[in-house]
Structures are given as C-alpha cells and as structure tokens.
Amino acid sequence: xxxxxxxxxxxxxxxxxxxxxxxxxxxxxxxxxxxxxxxxxxxxxxxxxxx
Amino acid sequence: xxxxxxxxxxxxxxxxxxxxxxxxxxxxxxxxxxxxxxxxxxxxxxxxxxxxxxxxxxxxxxxxxxxxxxxxxxxxxxxxxxxxxxxxxxxxxxxxxxxxxxxxxxxxxxxxxxxxxxxxxxxxxxxxxxxxxxxxxxxxxxxxxxxxxxxxxxxxxxxxxxxxxxxxxxxxxxxxxxxxxxxxxxxxxxxxxxxxxxxxxxxxxxxxxxxxxxxxxxxxxxxxxxxxxxxxxxxxxxxxxxxxxxxxxxxxxxxxxxxxxxxxxxxxxxxxxxxxxxxxxxxxxxxxxxxxxxxxxxxx
Numbered sequence: 001x002x003x004x005x006x007x008x009x010x011x012x013x014x015x016x017x018x019x020x021x022x023x024x025x026x027x028x029x030x031x032x033x034x035x036x037x038x039x040x041x042x043x044x045x046x047x048x049x050x051x
Numbered sequence: 052x053x054x055x056x057x058x059x060x061x062x063x064x065x066x067x068x069x070x071x072x073x074x075x076x077x078x079x080x081x082x083x084x085x086x087x088x089x090x091x092x093x094x095x096x097x098x099x100x101x102x103x104x105x106x107x108x109x110x111x112x113x114x115x116x117x118x119x120x121x122x123x124x125x126x127x128x129x130x131x132x133x134x135x136x137x138x139x140x141x142x143x144x145x146x147x148x149x150x151x152x153x154x155x156x157x158x159x160x161x162x163x164x165x166x167x168x169x170x171x172x173x174x175x176x177x178x179x180x181x182x183x184x185x186x187x188x189x190x191x192x193x194x195x196x197x198x199x200x201x202x203x204x205x206x207x208x209x210x211x212x213x214x215x216x217x218x219x220x221x222x223x224x225x226x227x228x229x230x231x232x233x234x235x236x237x238x239x240x241x242x243x244x245x246x247x248x249x250x251x252x253x254x255x256x257x258x259x260x261x262x263x264x265x266x267x268x269x270x271x272x273x274x275x276x277x278x279x280x281x282x283x284x285x286x287x288x289x290x291x292x293x294x295x296x297x298x299x300x301x302x303x304x305x306x307x308x309x310x311x312x313x314x315x316x317x318x319x320x321x322x323x324x325x326x327x328x329x330x331x332x333x334x335x336x337x338x339x340x341x342x343x344x345x346x347x348x349x350x351x
Contacts, residue, residue, distance in 0.1 A: 036104075036105055039105075044322075048205045
C-alpha cells in the first residue's frame, strides 16, 4: 500500500517527499476534524450523566 | 599458511557481502502471497496508528476545541452580566428570583478553590454531548443554584476541557463556589461514607472549613441517610440527582429540603462503566458586589 502510493507519486524525489507530507497531514486532519468527532459519540468513553 | 587461509576467507566473505547487495537491487519476484502478507501488515500498522491518533484526539485535541467554546460561553456570560440591569438580590439571601435558563447558554460560574485559582468554568444549561463540550452542564429540571433541592451538574473527566478530571480528589468540607449574576453560593462537600459514623469525634469537624457540614442523616433525618460526600454508582442510577438523592418519592416537603449540589462524571477514568458522584451542601451565600470575593475562594 505505502510502496504502491510512493511509486505513483509524480515528480522528482524532493517533490514526492513534499507530496507525501501533504497527504499525511491531509489524512490526519480528515480524521481529527471529521471522522473522530463523528465516531466519538458512538463510543462508550465519555458518558458522564446519569439517566 | 594459516594466516593466508584466513585472508582468503575474509576476501570471500566480503565478496559474498557485495554479492548480496547486488541481489537486493534486483527485487525478488512478487508473488501473490508476498503481496498479501505485506498488504495485511501495512493495514494493521495503519489501524494501530489511527487508534493512537484517536487517543491524541480524545485527550488533547478535544481540550483545545472545548477551551474555545468555553471561552465564548464565558465571554457571552460576562457581557450579559455587564449589560443587564442587575435586579438587586432579595432581602433573604437564600430566596432568589429564578434564573432564566436557556439551553446551551452559560448562566453561572463555578470555582473549586482546592484545584487552584485557575480552576473556573462557566456552567451551561443542559447535559447533552453538545452542551458538555462547552463546559460543565446543569441537569435540566434540577434545582437552580441556591435553591432547595439538588443543583446537579455533569462534566467530562477526560478531554473536552476535562472539568471534573480530579473530582475523586475532593475531600469533605472542600468548597465548591458557584457565582450567578447576583449571588455567590458556597457549597461544601459532605462527609464521606467512612467519616459519617465518627464525624462528631473527628477533629476535622471542628475546622472552620467544616462549619455547617455534618452528615445529613444526623441533621436532616433518615431520608438523607444515603447522601454522603462521594459515591460511585451505575449509570442507570439517576436517583442521585433527585431533590433528595436516592429518594425518588419526595419524602420531605420542598421547603424543608436541603440545598444540595451534586456533581457527576464518568468512572473509572476513560470508561463509562460507572459514575462518580460528589454531593455538597450550601453553607453560605453572599450578594455579588463590586470587588468582593468570598473568603472561601482563597482556600486550598
């Protein structure tokens, strides 16, 4: 998977490194601001109220 | 003879090494099994990283997001308090006009001096996830600050500002100060269940901080026998925030109920298996005045 992505990044080495960093940052941001806030209420960690 | 043989061996060894590296440059044939094993391994590593990231999100990122919301709520509250014409506090400091509580809006500030003077949160109305992201939330339909009954507040213990992170460290007689637009209310944590029996002979009971604090079963009767400083209950035990905790059928008329404060959070930390409950009783109240800060605020 990682090898496949690396081989398909266009451009010379320095450009590929930049592209890889942008990809990682993008995916982390997507997780932090979209996926985790959506998933969190469905997980049993943070219920603090009594019913 | 012998050294020469060793030399030969060494040469051969290095030759092998070079040979191996040549081999590495030419990749071995990609078999399907090889690809599959690598794919599964990479997927597992990725999932592990995602889980680690989730922990970082829960413990740190939600703090940052909530700090911003808490700040906004506090700013809104401050401007409301600053601009509103203040209705003077009623003559009897314990009787007060009802606050107009709007869901999701802050209506009071809360301080726990033993946690340090930087421990302050604006309390919002409502206890849904959205409300608790802003700060500690007041259970709708429970008493208001200073009212007879049970002023009940829920708060996060991990992440989202974690207002109630250290709730388990509160000891009997520790002060929890609540400020509304017109009044300060000082609540003190009730004696723990282990302290109830020997409270009268406990030297702690004579400390000035414990003035007005005594096991409720001795001062208010059996209806309050289960109301102690700290308890750990199941999430389904909603009766801990009843006007008289654990008494769902009101056994005492409203005007004879104690003025309690109840704080709830999750327990153990990082789990929602149980709830940590802290009960406190109002011992003092002061009208809000310019430049006046209750002496209890400097405790700790």
